[in-house]
Amino acid sequence: MSEQLVLTKIDGGVGVLTLNRPAVLNALSNEVMEALGEALLALENNDAVGAIVLTGNEKAFAAGADISAMKDWSYMDVYKSNYIGGPWETMKNAIRKPVIAAVSGYALGGGCELAMMCDFIIAADNAKFGQPEIKLGTIPGLGGTQRLTRAIGKSKAMDLVLTGRMMDAKEAESAGLVARILPLENFLEEVVKVAQGIAGLSTPVVMMAKQCVNAALETTLEQGLQYERRVFHATFATQDQKEGMNAFVEKRQANFRNM
Numbered sequence: 001m002s003e004q005l006v007l008t009k010i011d012g013g014v015g016v017l018t019l020n021r022p023a024v025l026n027a028l029s030n031e032v033m034e035a036l037g038e039a040l041l042a043l044e045n046n047d048a049v050g051a052i053v054l055t056g057n058e059k060a061f062a063a064g065a066d067i068s069a070m071k072d073w074s075y076m077d078v079y080k081s082n083y084i085g086g087p088w089e090t091m092k093n094a095i096r097k098p099v100i101a102a103v104s105g106y107a108l109g110g111g112c113e114l115a116m117m118c119d120f121i122i123a124a125d126n127a128k129f130g131q132p133e134i135k136l137g138t139i140p141g142l143g144g145t146q147r148l149t150r151a152i153g154k155s156k157a158m159d160l161v162l163t164g165r166m167m168d169a170k171e172a173e174s175a176g177l178v179a180r181i182l183p184l185e186n187f188l189e190e191v192v193k194v195a196q197g198i199a200g201l202s203t204p205v206v207m208m209a210k211q212c213v214n215a216a217l218e219t220t221l222e223q224g225l226q227y228e229r230r231v232f233h234a235t236f237a238t239q240d241q242k243e244g245m246n247a248f249v250e251k252r253q254a255n256f257r258n259m
């Protein structure tokens with residue numbers, strides 16, 4: 001594990017990953033990119049973990065890719081290394097557990113993109129989001145033009161990408177980028193409670209639900225409905241579905257055993 005990324009496993013089945021380059025507002029280096037991929041895979045394979053929280057600090061989730069590192073790169077440097085191509089494949093294909101982005105302060109450029117790669121964003125009331133790459137003579141390269149447009153619509157995405165302006169937490173929530181806003185005070189503790197709630201459910205069924213919601217971004221409505229129906233039917237093969245519905249009828253707390 002790199003010192004640029006801190007892993008804290010908290011009781012209640014939640015693994016917390018904290019970006020740790022405060023001096024440069026958590027600018028995202030290749031080192032942290034690799035560490036993040038390894039840490040996510042480790043949490044994915046840890047049966048004691050049912051949900052993951054990715055966060056930064058009060059001033060910044062991440063202010064983007066590390067500009068100082070990138071500024072002298074050539075086309076061949078980034079093309080030959082397939083810069084940022086690999087880690088996204090890891091995130092997309094291997095991480096089936098829910099990953100919540102807990103964003104306080106700046107989430108800009110690659111920082112906003114990284115937050116959008118997570119399953120949903122909970123923002124502190126001081127959060128600021130943006131894709132300012134245009135001001136650097138480049139464009140978003142980790143999904144900013146694609147996920148942002150799908151999340152908030154063409155008009156506002158075009159505004160943000162072409163002007164490089166930021167939007168605050170309220171604008172981000174009303175635009176649909178952010179699931180909910182929490183006060184900065186006790187922010188991470190409150191996000192972890194949300195994650196613990198998810199981790200206390202049936203992890204395999206949570207994974208199925210995540211897959212279905214993600215499928216909606218990749219399929220036609222009819223294909224998505226068919227996929228959802230198959231997965232809904234599949235939940236009836238799990239012991240957790242039996243436990244969940246019996247617990248409701250017997251008016252008691254369900255004890256999911258991830259089976």
Ligand SMILES: CCCCCCCCCCCCC[C@H](O)CC(=O)SCCNC(=O)CCNC(=O)[C@H](O)C(C)(C)COP(=O)(O)OP(=O)(O)OC[C@H]1O[C@@H](n2cnc3c(N)ncnc32)[C@H](O)[C@@H]1OP(=O)(O)O
Nearest residue numbers: 024027028037063064065066067087091109110140141142
């Ligand atoms: C398993 C899956 C893993 C996937 C992980 C993916 C990780 C890799 C992501 C790569 C993405 C590449 C594609 C992306 O679209 C490209 C970009 O992100 S380009 C960068 C976009 N970001 C910006 O343009 C923001 C730049 N920063 C600012 O505008 C300002 O810093 C601010 C945020 C408005 C704050 O301003 P201030 O409060 O005045 O603070 P300072 O500016 O003084 O900053 C303090 C300190 O931090 C340094 N710093 C800030 N941002 C960066 C940065 N992005 N890179 C490097 N350094 C940064 C700044 O220089 C100061 O340092 P100091 O001068 O004190 O040494």
